[in-house]
Amino acid sequence: MSLFQRIADLQGDRPWGAMLDAGTGRNSMRWLLSLETERWTAVTGAASMARQVETELGTRTRDADRLVVGNWTDPDLLAGERYDTVLADYLLGAIEGFAPYWQDRLFERLHGLVAPGGRLYVVGLEPYVPQLPDTLDAAGSLVTRIGRLRDACLLLAGDRPYREYPAPWTLRQIERAGFRVLHAEQVPIRFGTRFVDGQLDMCTRVLERLDDRALAASLQTHVDALRMHAHMHIAEHGGLRHGHDYVIAAEPI
Incomplete structure (x- = not known):
């Protein structure tokens, strides 16, 4: 079972609504496009990644969908916006390349973007x-x-x-940022x-x-x-x- 399928199982019958892919890439965008969302915003810190995602998108965007190049340290990035579902897919590990030593602020930054009653989904990698x-x-x-x-x-x-962080550290930061953890699990990896x-x-x-x-x-x-x-x-x-x-x-x- 893919990690995205696990997230879909956790989401259940809840509507995805307005969705934020907070650290987008071709894989997460491919999955996002398969979902029934009202609209989506995808953020990347790298213009080169934005070009790859644009290739994945082709013409499959709606008027309200947006691909944004920005850095989460910028307080004006998506200021005042709210999303029903926020995805942070391997974003924590990638932050080192764009905002070193800022990882402990990430979930505090994302907290204000999750609408009341909304969900945050985090995918991470145990450091190896x-x-x-x-x-x-x-x-x-x-x-x-x-x-x-x-x-x-x-x-x-x-x-x-990249600088990966273990699940216990991530859970502490999520809770300190004002979230209630609903579910956490580890998934074994088989690299090919x-x-x-x-x-x-x-x-x-x-x-x-x-x-x-x-x-x-x-x-x-x-x-x-x-x-x-x-x-x-x-x-x-x-x-x-x-x-x-x-x-x-x-x-x-």
């Missing part, structure tokens, strides 16, 4: 990069090594990696080749920007070897079973 690969099974070691290599390449290229190639292709792209070409070449060799090992494990075991996503449903008090 800080884990020690040598203490994990083969799948966990591969996933963690991929994450560490990706983040190392991003930092060397001058970029900021799409994850492996997506993360390691990112390494290859940013390594092109390194001035130290010897270092870049050495890291690329590591990227290629890790990709091969991960693909072999997936072919033999059907995926990399490690870690958890989480889904949280909350309502304003």
Whole structure:
């Protein structure tokens, strides 16, 4: 079952009404377009992501639907607006790239956008990069090594990696922001080749920007070897079973 289907199950017969996708991407937009909403607003902090979402949208927008490029640290962004359903799909982890050290303010910021009686749905990822690969099974070691290599390449290229937060931290922040938590669950992850190639292709792209070409070449060799090992494990075991996503449903008090 997909995480979006889990949210739909939690929503039940409640109308989606006016919906805010607070950290939109192609996947969440594809799902949003399948719902019976009155209108929607989708926000991204990156113009490049907005272009990808526009490609996904095509001509499937109504007059009241909006795609907005903005930063949640801007108090004027959607000021005074209210939504019946607010989705924060992996938004917490992505905030680091646009508003570092502001994660503890995110749910306070979203609280004012949820209409009375409305719902907030949060999808997050339990942090896996800080884990020690040598203490994990083969799948966990591969996933963690991929994450560490990706983040190392991003930092060397001058970029900021995502910063994920565990579910207990997220639940505390949601409650402190004035929400009542209605449901929280963890969902096991099975990573496939799409994850492996997506993360390691990112390494290859940013390594092109390194001035130290010897270092870049050495890291690329590591990227290629890790990709091969991960693909072999997936072919033999059907995926990399490690870690958890989480889904949280909350309502304003």
